[in-house]
Amino acid sequence: MWKRRTIKKKAILLMKQGYFRMLPVCFLIAMLTTAYSVSTTFFNLQMPSGSVSTDAAFTAGLPNSEAVLDTAARLLEGTPLAGISHGMIYNIAAMVIDLFSTNISVFFSFLRTANYFLTENISIALIFPAVGILCAFLYQIFISNILLIGEKRFFLENRNYPQTPVSKIFFLYKLRFLPHPAWVMFLRSLFQALWNFTVIGGIIKHYEYILIPYILAENPKIGRKEAFVLSKRLMRRNKWKFFLLDLSFIGWHILSLFTLGLLDLLFVNPYVASCRAELYAVLRRNYVLSRSPGYEALNDSYLEHVPSSDELLISKALYDDSQGPYTKISYFAPGQYPVFLFSVQPPLKAVRSPIRADRRYDLLSFLFLFQIFSIFGWILEALIRLITSGTLGGGSVLFGPWLPIYGIYGTLILLLFRRLIRKPVLVFSLNFLLYTVLEYMTNFVIELITGRMLRDYSEFFLNINGRVYLGGAVTFALIGCAFLYYLAPRWNDRYMKLGHSKRVLICIVLYLLFIADIAASVLIS
Numbered sequence: 001m002w003k004r005r006t007i008k009k010k011a012i013l014l015m016k017q018g019y020f021r022m023l024p025v026c027f028l029i030a031m032l033t034t035a036y037s038v039s040t041t042f043f044n045l046q047m048p049s050g051s052v053s054t055d056a057a058f059t060a061g062l063p064n065s066e067a068v069l070d071t072a073a074r075l076l077e078g079t080p081l082a083g084i085s086h087g088m089i090y091n092i093a094a095m096v097i098d099l100f101s102t103n104i105s106v107f108f109s110f111l112r113t114a115n116y117f118l119t120e121n122i123s124i125a126l127i128f129p130a131v132g133i134l135c136a137f138l139y140q141i142f143i144s145n146i147l148l149i150g151e152k153r154f155f156l157e158n159r160n161y162p163q164t165p166v167s168k169i170f171f172l173y174k175l176r177f178l179p180h181p182a183w184v185m186f187l188r189s190l191f192q193a194l195w196n197f198t199v200i201g202g203i204i205k206h207y208e209y210i211l212i213p214y215i216l217a218e219n220p221k222i223g224r225k226e227a228f229v230l231s232k233r234l235m236r237r238n239k240w241k242f243f244l245l246d247l248s249f250i251g252w253h254i255l256s257l258f259t260l261g262l263l264d265l266l267f268v269n270p271y272v273a274s275c276r277a278e279l280y281a282v283l284r285r286n287y288v289l290s291r292s293p294g295y296e297a298l299n300d301s302y303l304e305h306v307p308s309s310d311e312l313l314i315s316k317a318l319y320d321d322s323q324g325p326y327t328k329i330s331y332f333a334p335g336q337y338p339v340f341l342f343s344v345q346p347p348l349k350a351v352r353s354p355i356r357a358d359r360r361y362d363l364l365s366f367l368f369l370f371q372i373f374s375i376f377g378w379i380l381e382a383l384i385r386l387i388t389s390g391t392l393g394g395g396s397v398l399f400g401p402w403l404p405i406y407g408i409y410g411t412l413i414l415l416l417f418r419r420l421i422r423k424p425v426l427v428f429s430l431n432f433l434l435y436t437v438l439e440y441m442t443n444f445v446i447e448l449i450t451g452r453m454l455r456d457y458s459e460f461f462l463n464i465n466g467r468v469y470l471g472g473a474v475t476f477a478l479i480g481c482a483f484l485y486y487l488a489p490r491w492n493d494r495y496m497k498l499g500h501s502k503r504v505l506i507c508i509v510l511y512l513l514f515i516a517d518i519a520a521s522v523l524i525s
Contacts, residue, residue: 002282004245011274018158020425022270024166029151030265031478033144038256039264040471132386139387145185146172153217155277160306163335172220175346181216184224188212207239208232214280218300220344230294234283245275260461299343307338315341325351357485358421361414364503365492369414370407371510372491373483377406380479397446397454399524400517409438409476410483417484424481431480436464436473443467 015022030036150169158164172178188209196202211231215222222230235242249272256263285304288295307315319340325348361369378401398404412434417427443453444467458466495503 002241002279004241004248007245007275007278007282008248010278011271014159014274014278015270017162018164019270021158021164021166022155022274023266024424025151025154025169026269026273027265028166028169028478029147030269031475033147034140035144035148035151036264036269038253038261039269040261128386135383136387140189141182141186142178145182145189146178149181149185149213149216149220151273152214152277152280155273156214156217156281156303157337159277159281160303161335161337163333164337174350175220175342175344176350177220177344177346181220184212184216184222184227187224188228204239207242208235210242211235211280211283214277214284215298218284218303219297222297226294226297230297233292233294234280234287238283242279245279302337302341307341312338355486355489357489358418359489359492360418361488361492364507365495366411366414367507367511368495368503369488369491370411371402371507371514373410373487374402374404374407374514376487377403398517398521400513402514402517405438405442409435409480410488412438413480413484414488421484424485427484428477428481431477431484432473435476435480436468436470439473439476440464440468 026036026039030039147169150171153171154164154166154168157168172181192202192205192209195205209228209231211234212227215227215230249268252268252271253264256268281303284298288298315338325345381403382401413431416434417430420427420430439455443455446452446454447467453467455469456466457463457469457472460469460471462470464470495506498506
């Protein structure tokens with residue numbers, strides 16, 4: 001048996017001990033997955049247009065509300081209900097849809113494609129929205145769902161290991177163990193979507209399936225059928241109590257709406273996630289102790305039992321004899337889960353020495369990373385546009401696959417913040433400030449030269465003179481941190497393995513193409 005009050009007390013205690021690790025975890029999950037959609041409202045809010053657009057559905061940055069209400073208006077055209085596309089009802093519906101949804105979604109990508117199909121002739125251009133749906137689908141399966149499992153793993157370990165790293169949310173990527181958990185989570189989403197058509201059945205199944213990500217976080221190898229059955233058994237006679245636990249947070253969620261999701265981001269999400277992790281720990285402990293059917297699948301005893309130093313030394317000695325993947329790397333991080341004892345081990349080639357993000361970069365490395373990060377930015381934004389708007393164009397003034405603002409931003413980060421590598425919160429804040437100034441000045445200069453801004457953010461709530469969008473600056477700050485802490489060191493490692501002459505040749509070729517693209521863009525414009 002478990003009591004709601006006890007669960008919440010333990011969660012608050014855990015938050016006091018590890019709040020500054022929980023906060024970035026929930027922030028990353030909110031920004032990178034479809035969870036915690038209300039939390040991103042503060043960053044993504046756009047001014048309501050007051051009417052449904054009659055243009056083609058695919059417009060860069062089209063809010064989810066317009067995609068939904070545009071479809072509804074077209075289907076209801078000529079009926080007495082056609083008037084919903086104007087006035088207060090439209091604005092309220094638009095706000096609710098945008099509050100509780102995210103842009104990276106198969107459903108909304110499908111709606112945009114449907115709108116395009118209803119308004120345009122079928123042509124080869126339809127390939128772009130179709131690719132957008134595919135990208136959204138793959139993102140949901142191999143990124144969003146995998147990160148959700150990683151989030152559960154972080155909170156489960158954080159209960160007993162006070163130094164659990166934020167990077168734990170990527171643990172399945174580090175293990176190179178993705179297809180099976182992705183398949184189980186996909187089936188969970190599919191079955192849940194089908195049950196949702198029955199409404200009541202959807203609510204019941206939501207709570208019946210709710211522990212599947214936790215079970216996968218503990219044992220990623222568990223079979224699909226076994227995971228579903230085990231979640232069902234763990235939740236037997238607990239669904240109503242779990243519902244009441246969720247209901248007890250309703251006051252916090254309502255209060256968070258008045259802050260446009262900011263309270264969720266700063267407090268409610270870590271609190272709820274801690275409560276749910278603690279509840280799972282209680283349920284699994286009772287299930288294992290009672291030797292109920294299938295309890296052997298809950299095989300991670302180190303989530304409850306923290307090994308002593310002597311146990312770790314003995315285990316490591318025995319592990320070395322097995323020539324496992326961590327043989328050459330000592331893994332005794334204090335206050336962290338002993339990963340070399342986890343039931344799933346990475347392949348030997350996936351085990352690497354720790355990344356030295358504070359390394360020095362020579363001139364050739366800076367030149368190379370500027371180009372690579374510019375190309376990376378173009379690819380990233382092209383994928384985002386495909387998913388959210390079904391188009392490829394409109395992201396750059398150049399013809400080629402370059403977004404120089406990414407390269408300038410990445411180079412400045414390496415030059416200015418490398419020495420602050422051990423202060424990630426400060427680095428994130430400075431990245432945010434740097435990008436805000438950089439994009440504002442870029443738009444300002446381009447507007448002076450051409451008479452128009454490269455990107456107009458005037459429709460967004462958090463904008464400065466339409467030249468910079470603070471929600472986008474938050475996303476860029478995350479990308480900047482990824483570049484500083486992981487991407488730049490890894491890319492540079494591979495680059496440095498080439499001979500000096502090859503490195504020089506690569507830079508020459510990249511810059512000749514880049515200069516030619518600039519020249520062509522200036523002449524044609």
